[in-house]
Amino acid sequence: MPGLLALDWGTSSLRGALLDKDGLVTEERSFARGILTVAPGEFATVFEACFGDWTRAGASFCLIAGMAGSQQGWMQAPYCPCPAGFDEVAAQLSWVEAGRIAIVPGLSCINAGVPDVMRGEETQVLGAMQLLGKQDGLFVLPGTHSKWVRVRAGKIESFSTFMTGEFYALLRKHSILARSLPEADGEIVRPAFDEGVARALQGSSLLQTAFSVRTLSLFERMAAASLPSYLSGLVIGEEIGTQTLEPGASVVVIGSDALTERYGFALAQRGVTVERAGSQATWRGLWALAQTIPHKET
Incomplete structure (x- = not known):
């Protein structure tokens, strides 16, 4: 054709x-x-x-x-x-x-x-x-509404949706946290992002961990420029923490370079490797x- x-x-x-x-x-x-x-x-x-x-x-x-x-x-x-x-x-x-x-x-x-x-x-x-x-495999499509997709024998068997990107935007722009965050996100600050992921994976609810963005700023424990990366790590870590993932597993992450990179960093904390696919x-x-x-x- x-x-x-x-x-x-x-x-x-x-x-x-x-x-x-x-x-x-x-x-x-x-x-x-x-x-x-x-x-x-x-x-x-x-x-x-x-x-x-x-x-x-x-x-x-x-x-x-x-x-x-x-x-x-x-x-x-x-x-x-x-x-x-x-x-x-x-x-x-x-x-x-x-x-x-x-x-x-x-x-x-x-x-x-x-x-x-x-x-x-x-x-x-x-x-x-x-x-x-x-x-066969597990495919992840990060974004405003992230999708985790299970493929078996060449068919999409099931999937689940997470409002990760939308929650980030709501917290970033329309919550008390906005007062602590800089106007622009800027480039990813890897240590802050990793810290956010690790905190989310410890098992506490995002309803609790999100407030740490404000307190880390209030007590000058984290620079303002690092806070968006930390918040990003919190919401992505929250999403990844809900998944049953065995160490050594591999998933396919589909999306922009910036997002697939972040998910690769976060999944590494679960001992999971990624393959990437773009546009x-x-x-x-x-x-x-x-x-x-x-x-x-x-």
């Missing part, structure tokens, strides 16, 4: 890549046109403005992952229940335009009787499986899904 236009259309950004018949990226673009910036009924217009020249130049098929398939997106794509692999996901594409533009469904699962969902991360996991040649996982996942489609819907 030559000339695949692969899109990652999220809440705050729109990324696109043009892939050749072998799945190699020939060109990439990024726009600040996440779904929240697009008025209802205007998705086709934004799509044409951003990528119309690619489609006219031969990208005859477009596959879209992410929040474009949500209730606020271009078209609601129903969730595909777990366990799900390439075949199950490809079979439940939602077609914006028959044979030309399709949206990848999100995934759903049940954890302790409560539903959980993802949109976009499933494509990253499927892509990372291809890039790393894995059919190319999304493109690889979309390309592999495109190859799975037995025929274009008409």
Whole structure:
């Protein structure tokens, strides 16, 4: 399937890549046109403005992952229940335009009787499986809503969501801690981050440990510039502390260099090693899904 236009259309950004018949990226673009910036009924217009020249130049098929398939997106794509692999996901594409533009469904699962969902991360996991040649394993996708994904026999079996990034932002900007923290995060201060992770892994609740950001500042036990790294360590350590991880285990962490680095540091305190996958996982996942489609819907 030559000339695949692969899109990652999220809440705050729109990324696109043009892939050749072998799945190699020939060109990439990024726009600040996440779904929240697009008025209802205007998705086709934004799509044409951003990528119309690619489609006219031969990208005859477009596959879209992410929040474009949500209730606020271009078209609601129903969730595909777990366990799900390439075949199950490809079979439940939602077609914006028959044979030309399709949206990848999100995934759903049940954890302790409560539903959980993802949109976009499933494509990253499927892509990372291809890039790393894995059919089994634990995959971690850090971010605003971090995902821990269990893959078995080539299928996403289950996953759980942690509001780690969102809690960091709430504490960082909208709690009493904001008064102690500098305006900008700055670069990671490794000793402070490691201390935050270690404190979180000692077993105390984040409801208690978070207040130490204020007291360490109040008694001048930690420099202001180090406090954001310490708080980051607390919330990431809280997340990692909930996982059953055996020393010597390995997990795959998918995301930006900055976040995957932090998770690597934190997981090392649990004796766990990491393999990393970056933004190319999304493109690889979309390309592999495109190859799975037995025929274009008409």
